[in-house]
Amino acid sequence: MIHVIGGGAIGMLYAARLASQNASQVLLAVRSMEQASYISEAGIRIEDEDAGSVVRLSSVPTDGAYIEKVMEQPPEWVLITVKQHHIQDQLLELFRKTAHPNSNWVWLQNGMRAMDVIQAQIPGMHWLAVTTEASLRLGIGHIKYTGRGRTSIGRSTAPLELSSNEKSRAFSLIEKLEKAGLRAALSNNIIEELWRKLTVNAIINPLTAILKIRNGSLLESDDLQRVMKQLYREVTAVAEAEYIHLPLNLWDYVEDVCKQTSQNYSSTLQDLMNGRPTELDWMNGFIIEKASEHGIEVPTHQMLYSLVKGLETVHTKPKSD
Template sequence: MHIMVVGAGSLGLLFAAKLASQCSQLTMVTRTTEQASELAEQGIKLEGEASQTAKSTKSIVYSSYLEETREDIIPNERQVDYIFLMVKQTAITDELVTYLRHQMTDQTFLVCFQNGIGHEQKLSQAIAYDKLLFAVTTEGAKRNGLHSVRHTGRGITYFGVIESNKQLTPNNQHIFFVQMLKSAGFRAELSNNMEVRIWSKLVINVVINPLTAILRVPNGDLLRSEWSRSLMQDLYEEALKLANLKRIALPDKLWDTILTVCEETKTNHSSMLQDIEAARQTEIDYLNGRLVKVAEEWDLVLPTHDMVYRMIKAIEN
């Protein structure tokens, strides 16, 4: 099986390093030529798991998609079975979508690991919906430099479709694909409940991430103040109201899960806080901003989400 991982951030490097020994071929696609060159020279260093490092540095082909995003791009003649799209939503440009389309054949599935919502609409305009799979993962990883990654927390990854009234057919290819992930050391399952899983993770992100970025605090500090907890509660209840309108049955204990996530990751800086600290564009448009837009379609106002959305945009500027 040929796996292509597009995006060499923390999760991209983690999945590539662990899957390399299980694939007949694995291609690691970076954004910059600098990272592709360093990976080709150094391989992926999987910190804390030295027994897998030697295996995962030898069987990976490294390239940069920016080298190939030209109008005269030639379709890939190599059969790619699954493409793991592991970039942030802000990186899903028209050029990247063109690159992805040219890597795919009729047998290729694009697996989308993005946070938030909205990317499914953009991708489906260029790629057939029946070739899109969506993933939700609780695996934790931290990238240390261009070629080094540490597995910081073991979780589970779910795969499925989100098209209304359609279920994922567990064909032999998908079953083998999940078994390959398990052999690589991941917990993985096919799911016919992906919309709920995606929205559950979305709600966790829209409650925690913008507040940590605005207050400039690690996740756990949100629980230390009654004022920040009240803001969390408002964000949660507004998101729940929208989900109920859309008839998405979120788990009853999702609020408890949010509190648990804050406590278990109490020293972590959220990805949005890291983006703010590094003066990068955040994913706020696809998180709270997207909820505000969807709510408008239902004639619903989300005042707390609108407030934190505008504050993050002001900080970005």
């Protein structure tokens, strides 16, 4: 049994894809009763490049109803697809209550946080994932699959060699994802992959959010490229201090992502435009925290972080008039 926690863009994509292979083995746990009832009755509609389809599956809210489902049949896999700021006491308490020693927890967020405390509190095996899949939520049971990507899964203890038990567990999920049409692979160094994605996000996301431009526009100006390169130098210095070996051509990858997602509005810009909190605390905020531990100056990250957090406050502030 696979449980997907969070009925957003990514959660609905994984749940619907997996359910298209074996609906009886997938449960989507969402925040509201309204969304759970809608999906259980009408399914999830996915708009693809050229067609649309509806996938039927079960959904419950993450409350007593979810706990009952876990009691009936504990899941082998729990894919956590909520945003970073959703991972807080209430949800962690639910995970503690429903945890089973044989469960596998897959954390699928963009950005970084120290996972040790969370993992120590929740029995089972914990996995980290990095995904380049792209999905947009159009309604409570409706998504657009905006870009085919790949999901890397690895143990947070990597780069230590995985045991044969760990490998066979990982391959059982990878096989299910691949059968469902989602490309997936086992990573022997997921922390390094997370730092690569972090580097991309910590450059593209704050700049596009402040300037209110699409990702591709970052490459149209030499001035913006200079700021991007400064952000790059700062983040790679922090990675080095953390003994993270980033590829030498990572700058090319940052440019590639700008090109490949040239028409996208970054998730941070979308969050601001919709008056939602951003994930910047776990992107540039994480880099600033690590830099400070090593006594490294990251003034450009600090400036952009403050500007985005300022915009976040202004955009999410309740209006009095």
